Amino acid sequence: MNQIAQKGRLGFFLRRMLGLGSAIVIFLTAAQLFAHRHQRFYPDYPMADLSSILEKDRLSEADYETLFLQTGLGKAGVEELRSLGEAGEQQILDTQAAFFAKTATDCGSLGPTTREDHVVDENGNIIYGCPMAPMEDGDVFLAFSTHTLGWRHGHAGLVVDAARGITLEAVLIGSDSATANASHWSYYSNFIHLRLKDITPQEQQAIADYAMEHLNGIPYHLTSGVLSWEKAPDPDSPGFGAQCAYLVWYALYQAGYDTDSDGGRIVTVGDLAESPLFEIVQVYGLDPRSFG
Incomplete structure (x- = not known):
């Protein structure tokens, strides 16, 4: 009788584990499907001939708007390229071609539960999605x-050495913030390139220098700015760390720019994207009409 009872309990346990495993698989599958419902924007309007605009000496606001919709390049990006x-x-024309191109994407693992979507070629190799401004x-x-x-939730990075194309980023729990080659942003299925409005070269250099001195090599903290008494504690204080969006916000905040658009204690990539302090240099894989 005891053996029968033990077998019954074992069978019940195995069924419970099988059910739990199935539920986890279903949940993860549903989560991936949900995450990929809007992974890449393709223009639902026709590709236009830009030659008549590009041959002008001076562009109108209507010209900049057309170029933004056709290439994803904001006014700053257009003028730097011109x-x-x-x-x-x-490069403007090449960017337009890439903006309208139908590309394949691959969802690669970045950790046990976190994944990233990259642009890939026909062989599944990660490639650049478009030229970068x-x-x-x-x-x-x-x-x-x-x-x-x-x-x-997305990802964020700060340019700390434009001449060499280097960004500073906080990437994963368990790893410290570190520099990376900025070209990897063009591997993503979408990205936004932003710049503070009316910023001076001296301020830009000061932001980069501060970030490298105080925010390089710090621990990844998902709760940065939440559990401390202050939203922006001293970077030398015990337990200081940052997640990707917070690192960017903190560096700019120290220079007098509060780019957390909703003002809450949690800084997200979406908060940065909606900050009115930025101008758009370039967007890729996202609808330009979403950015007023």
Whole structure:
């Protein structure tokens, strides 16, 4: 009787574990499907001939709006490329082609529950999605290609050495913030390149220098700015750390720019994207009409 009871309990336990495992698989599958429902924007309007605009010496606001919708390049990005002459104008056209191109994407693992969507070729190799506009120190990169359990929270990085194309980023729990090659942002299925409005070169350099001195090599803290008495505690205080969006916000906040658009204790990629203190240099894989 005891053996029968033990077998019954074992069978019940195995059924429970099987049911739990099935529920986890269903949940993770549903989460991935939910996360990928809007992973990449493709224009629902026709591709236009930009030659008549690009041959002008001075552009109107209507011209900038057309270029933004056609290429994802904001006014700052357009003017920097136009200053490069024929090579810059060709990059504008190449950016337009990439903006309208139907690309394949792959969802790669970044950890046990976190994944990232990248642009891939026909063989599944990660490739650049589009040309990147020139960057400056203190610029910000955002992407909504990173997701955890269905939540597309995104990622953020700060340009700390524009000449070498280097960003500072907090990437994963268990790892310290570190520098990376900024070109990897073009691997994502989408990204936003932002710049503070009316910022001076001196301020840009100061932001980059501060970030490298105080925010490089700090622990990843998901609750940064939440559990401390202050939203922006001293970076040398015990337990100081940052998640990606908080790191960017903190560096800019120290320079007098509060880019947390909703003013809460938690700084998200979405908060940064909606800050009125930024101008758009470039967007890729996202609807330009979403940015007023």
